[in-house]
Amino acid sequence: MNAIAQARYGIDSYKDWLRKEGLRVVEGLAINCFEVETAEWPRVGTRAAALHLDGRGDFCNMFLHDLGPGKASRPQRHVFEEVIYVLEGAGSTQLELPNGEKRAFEWGAASLFAIPLNAKYRHFNASGSERALFVSTTNLPMMLNLFHNEGFVFDNSFDFDDRVGRKEFFAGEGVMNLVRQGNNTWETNFVPDLQKIELPDFSDRGAGGGNLLFLLADSSMHAHVSEMPVGTYKKAHRHGPGYHVMCVGGSGFSLMWREGDKDFERVEWTHGVVFPPADQQWHQHFTTSAGSARYLATGFGSLRYPFTQARRQEILGEKVAFSTSVRDGGDQIEYADQDPRIHQVFLAELARRGLKSGMDRFFPR
Numbered sequence: 001m002n003a004i005a006q007a008r009y010g011i012d013s014y015k016d017w018l019r020k021e022g023l024r025v026v027e028g029l030a031i032n033c034f035e036v037e038t039a040e041w042p043r044v045g046t047r048a049a050a051l052h053l054d055g056r057g058d059f060c061n062m063f064l065h066d067l068g069p070g071k072a073s074r075p076q077r078h079v080f081e082e083v084i085y086v087l088e089g090a091g092s093t094q095l096e097l098p099n100g101e102k103r104a105f106e107w108g109a110a111s112l113f114a115i116p117l118n119a120k121y122r123h124f125n126a127s128g129s130e131r132a133l134f135v136s137t138t139n140l141p142m143m144l145n146l147f148h149n150e151g152f153v154f155d156n157s158f159d160f161d162d163r164v165g166r167k168e169f170f171a172g173e174g175v176m177n178l179v180r181q182g183n184n185t186w187e188t189n190f191v192p193d194l195q196k197i198e199l200p201d202f203s204d205r206g207a208g209g210g211n212l213l214f215l216l217a218d219s220s221m222h223a224h225v226s227e228m229p230v231g232t233y234k235k236a237h238r239h240g241p242g243y244h245v246m247c248v249g250g251s252g253f254s255l256m257w258r259e260g261d262k263d264f265e266r267v268e269w270t271h272g273v274v275f276p277p278a279d280q281q282w283h284q285h286f287t288t289s290a291g292s293a294r295y296l297a298t299g300f301g302s303l304r305y306p307f308t309q310a311r312r313q314e315i316l317g318e319k320v321a322f323s324t325s326v327r328d329g330g331d332q333i334e335y336a337d338q339d340p341r342i343h344q345v346f347l348a349e350l351a352r353r354g355l356k357s358g359m360d361r362f363f364p365r
């Protein structure tokens with residue numbers, strides 16, 4: 001045994017736990033959830049895989065669950081937070097609250113919900129013939145590395161009764177907090193359909209898009225949905241790692257690059273493709289569908305509980321970088337300042353598909 005191993009340095013308690021669980025791990029720059037091969041996960045009672053995307057950072061992971069026809073997951077509770085997005089199928093989730101009360105809600109494709117911290121829960125597939133496929137973004141890597149004790153995380157009887165949320169939050173109702181563009185939230189526990197929910201304006205990011213953030217189960221997990229109208233694209237921007245971007249409607253592509261790179265990495269996306277841009281990597285999203293496109297982004301650090309000082313200053317309006325031009329010290333590239341190749345890539349893609357650009361007003365001839 002070498003000295004480092006003997007001293008027990010450099011431990012990754014999350015990855016050690018994964019190996020013990022025998023869970024399949026899938027890695028990549030981008031992953032299409034519909035193409036992932038899953039395997040039985042006895043702890044949960046689903047076919048599952050852990051998704052480790054290149055840009056996920058240190059705090060988050062994803063679990064993909066395939067719940068077979070007529071099946072139910074095993075009852076779970078755990079001291080990590082998770083936000084769940086339903087890719088396919090229909091079913092319900094039952095929760096048992098600290099006071100013994102039960103809550104149940106029914107979900108379908110494009111539903112989004114969070115499990116309140118350490119609440120007991122179980123998922124049920126409502127169909128006898130079709131699978132239910134859902135993906136969760138969690139902060140388990142952070143929790144296992146913080147406590148490095150599986151029992152604390154998975155076998156903990158502490159009741160977080162402050163995390164439960166109001167009864168109506170499980171029925172798709174919520175509270176709208178309109179603060180400013182890009183920081184408007186819908187506080188709830190359950191969103192029935194991300195493809196249909198109405199979005200406030202977010203034209204600061206360009207081309208008439210909409211955007212809504214979610215405060216789910218009073219957690220520190222972030223989730224937001226953005227829409228880009230047909231024939232448009234957003235301005236490039238950058239931020240910290242771990243925001244898992246996943247297409248929930250329409251189609252498009254994204255370009256990603258690091259400061260000083262000569263070329264772009266390109267990710268094509270349709271429903272179910274997920275990719276988190278890496279730490280401070282520039283990224284820009286483009287619609288190529290005949291209608292508008294929507295994507296969901298999930299990660300660690302919510303508007304209420306941002307976790308880092310930079311993010312807190314951003315949210316409190318003390319130092320707003322995310323919608324400020326890079327010329328003024330911010331983290332956004334205005335259309336007029338972007339690499340001229342970018343607009344050409346977009347126009348060529350639209351031409352190939354016989355679509356008209358909705359960007360002319362931003363690029364006067």
Ligand SMILES: [Fe+2]
Nearest residue numbers: 237239243283
């Ligand atoms: Fe982003």
